[in-house]
Amino acid sequence: MDEDAVDVTETPDETTQWRRDASTSRTVRLLWTFGVGTFFAAIGTVVSWRLYRVAGEVGGGAVVIALIAALAATVLALAATDDTERHLERLTRPLPVDVPSGTKLDRAMDAAVGAVVMGAVIGALMAVGRYVSQNELLAVGAGPFTGLAALLIPIALFALVFASFLQSVGALDREDRTVYLYEPDQAIDLSVIEDVSIRPIGDSAVVTLSYAQPDGQYVQGPRRLVVPPAVARDIAAIVDSQR
Incomplete structure (x- = not known):
């Protein structure tokens, strides 16, 4: 740019x-994407973990993981395509929803991609923390990793405020x-x-x-x-x- x-x-x-x-400034766009994506990722992580726990009780944990992976792959594929709007309309045709266009679609895709990326980051931190805790690799357990994941929330809030300032x-x-x-x-x-x-x-x-x-x-x-x-x-x- x-x-x-x-x-x-x-x-x-x-x-x-x-x-x-966010449409003309790369800095504003990145800050906005990181901020909004982190909040959506945090919510998605909590919901996904609850679903995984519930499904795991009946042996369906792998199904939840597969659905999350498929959703993330779909978002990234839509973001990478040259005609996102047309592909999104094709995917949502059976659903009673209106597909956004123009700037609204751009911001929606930025938020979705940000959520996928930050969801992967938060998920990785939580997974590493769980592994460290279960194997007693650190005396403090999973604390540093879960703390870092939680710290992303105020950082995301600051990013949104800074994006607004710019x-x-x-x-x-x-x-x-x-x-x-x-x-x-x-x-x-x-x-x-x-x-x-x-x-x-x-x-x-x-x-x-x-x-x-x-x-x-x-x-x-x-x-x-x-x-x-x-x-x-x-x-x-x-x-x-x-x-």
Whole structure:
């Protein structure tokens, strides 16, 4: 994904528009996929383990494992195909469900793939912990492995919060020296900015703004922006030209 081209649009009137979300930013997409996938994986692990225990009492544990493996393989196969929507419609044709399309389908597949991957990670940690505990390989038993699996939940929550922080929609008007932010709507007059610092994060850039204080008055406005790197460089260039 080209960090400076996918989500940045140049217009003839000296305006650069951008949108940073899971559809245009690899960093946001990975964080969102990890966060949502981990939560679904945790729920799926609990449900699968209960089903396995119940089925195991009647000798059907292998059937549950086979069904889980088949479901995971189906999700990965759908994610790998070039026409996910058509294949999904074929699979769900007997069911009374509507197949999502476009961005909704992309996010649904991201969540499903994330759940499969993180489910495998959580399952592996639990399996290793169980093996270590049964064979008394560690004095603390399965604690480190189950603890690490449980730690994935708060990490996933942080990933979702961080993904939300990295999302932004806006425009930079070079002629008016103004940054327009949407969701929520804000306008930042760059003429009152005296310094800019840029910190790259993945395929985004966090721009820290230092406002001038004319006559000692506090100027309201956001102190940090998340924008594409190309927009961050343009903002810094405009501020530098005012010195």
